[in-house]
Amino acid sequence: MTEATKDLKKMLSLQPDWDRLPDPNFEFLPDDFELASDEAKENFIEKAPPVTYWQDAVRRFKQNTVAMFALGLLIVIILFAFVGPLFFENDYTTMVRGQENLGMSLKHPFGTDKFGRDLMLRTMYGSRISLLVGICASAIVLVIGTIYGSISGFVGGRVDDIMMRIVELIYSIPEVLVVLLISITIKIPIQNWCNSSDSSLAHSVAQTGPSLIAIFIAFGLLYWVTMSRIIRGQVLMLKQQEYVTAARALGAGSKRIVKRHLWPNCIGQIIVTTAMQIPSAIFLESFLSFLGIGVAAPMTSLGSMASDALGGIYTYPYRLIIPAIILSLLILSLNLVGDGLRDALDPRLKK
């Protein structure tokens, strides 16, 4: 009888498909009750190496082809931004007389601008600024959001109420409007402070550029609320866990509990939320630079390059298209990597 007819017969018999009962005629053999040898024991237990949270996350991330592809793209852009300029002898500010407004060529793959500056080099520096803005701004968000959220969630009660009211208040502020205002208004005071003060801090601020610092401050002031809400939710949940009670019974202080027990347990969420902040920071910086409020000349960013190119759009459209495409690819790859990280680190959130 073939398998198919067997199946058909079974179906037609209309019997439930539960497991068969043991064979009533079964008999034990005499050596069935022998003690197992060490070798047999060794082979019996399937040896799977223990997998840590991180190994598991890395495995999940690697299986995600889209995210891996985006990661590759991101690495290419990072290399382009940070290693690329090493191959040029000139600085991004160097203006070469007699090489103004060149088209694309082997020497200047993206051409030169009206001051004779190499545009490929400037694009590299622009992407560098975008990446730095993304990373620094989300680092600020990470620090403020995590600390605020953990205090609010851990202390609870009245403190939590008040702190969350403040968060709600900031939440309903239209951020871009205020960020725009802040970054135009505090630029000049920072500049003045840099010029008058002689400390090393002022010096490093001057080197980064007051307008970038202004963007960081604006971003840090407004964008930490999402982060703090997520951390608060996690801390509220985690602080009821038995291991926290145990730690407290053993005499651990609040600071230690938060640092040693609560933060490591929300690390996945912290990383994912931070990663999601990076593209939005880059988005915002390029928006401001495009409107002419972001980084100041001679510093450049992808947004301000696009804005500069707008004037020559009829003659040199590629000057606008190239930075625009690089910026979009950068944000796209960051978004996809962020999605991949979320799926890898926090599989419960996956949809």
Add this chain to the structure above:
Amino acid sequence: MAKYICKRIIMAIVVLLLIASLTFLLMNLVPGGPFLSEKAPSQAVLDALNAKYGLDQPLHIQLKNYMVNALHGDFGVSLKMQKNRPVTDIIIEMFPVSLRVGIVAVIVAVICGVPMGCIAAYYRGGKMDSFLRVVMTLGISIPGFVVATLLLIFFGVKLHWLPTMGLNGWTSYIMPAFTLAFYPMCYLGRLSRSSMLDAINQDYIRTARAKGVKGKAIIFKHALRNALIPVVTYLGPLTAGIVTGGFVAETVFCIPGLGRYFVQSVLNRDYPIIMATTIFLAALVILMNLVVDILYKVIDPRIDITKGGEH
């Protein structure tokens, strides 16, 4: 419910006051008043100008005066860009232009975005779904100014199909409205796809299927209604996005709307215009958020917004 609405309105007023004071203080942080230009006026002239506009008084008095006047609908006069013209006048003139483009954009975003998400959810896991997801992810990764300028290059400069500036005739609405709608459209698509998938897995959908309702009818008659609830909540942020997107779109396409004017007044440091526009736009966004939150409650009585108020 009444208590909730009251709470939200009070909150909105507090936020508005906060924004107004913040804007005011920030404006005054900037050294160099509106009367400074390359040809510096003499000290006597400066003093006279400051006295005329009340800029010589202490900061808190200025703030108080401003607030009192603002509550009476007087936001001062433009100091630089359109000298001595009341700011309220300017806003009344400029805002309808922005509003027209904005409304077209909202309609485009909803009409294209929601069906895109529904189609992706209907063909979940299939080729169509992957394609739409790629498009939508791309859409939320491309900054508005990139969309605007690329449109300008291809349809305005290269092909000469659409007018590149101004707002004359319906063809000139296409590019600005699409620029404004692009991001919200893709965001809405993603949102409606995921909420549609949630809805499809509900029990009542299985019941409908068991009763013999056809696939498309299930999607569009049964699932869509519930899938639209999260979409409604996005309408608040959507307004904010369209307002801020207006800065870029109106600048690129030279549309004489409030967005472009705001950017220009920021660059020219015309205090009264910056303040009034910020407060006006902030009020608009906050009001939309308020309306949406209340609407949310009306649409879906299961949601208890009085608790938590998470968006």
